[in-house]
Amino acid sequence: MSRHTRNGKSEAAKVIVVIADLTAVILGLWILFSLLDANRANNLVGWVHAAAGWLAGWSYNLFTMNTDWVRTVLNYGLPAVVYVVLGHALAARIRRVP
Numbered sequence: 001m002s003r004h005t006r007n008g009k010s011e012a013a014k015v016i017v018v019i020a021d022l023t024a025v026i027l028g029l030w031i032l033f034s035l036l037d038a039n040r041a042n043n044l045v046g047w048v049h050a051a052a053g054w055l056a057g058w059s060y061n062l063f064t065m066n067t068d069w070v071r072t073v074l075n076y077g078l079p080a081v082v083y084v085v086l087g088h089a090l091a092a093r094i095r096r097v098p
Contacts, residue, residue: 013091020087026051027080034072052076055083 030052032038038045053060056079063074 009094009097013094016087016091016094020083020091023055023083023087024080027055027076027083031073031076031080034076035069055079 026048029048033045033048040046040049056076059075059079061075062078063071065071065074
């Protein structure tokens with residue numbers, strides 16, 4: 001395998017890891033903002049809420065506990081964990097492919 005091919009795979013794997021980690025950070029920020037009752041009229045909080053809602057759309061209301069903070073942690077925390085695990089697993093697989 002040429003060095004160029006190996007570096008290309010390494011770079012692709014890095015991009016995947018960064019994207020997976022950024023999605024987890026956005027979801028984690030929303031959990032934090034929600035738990036701390038951040039001002040939703042703030043532009044940053046609004047952007048993070050919208051982005052987290054889109055990223056966690058597939059798991060929306062997967063958990064329907066009565067306690068708001070538990071529901072938020074589970075409904076946004078699960079996708080964060082899934083994105084990190086899948087992203088890092090995919091990157092590791094890309095690095096191993098000959």
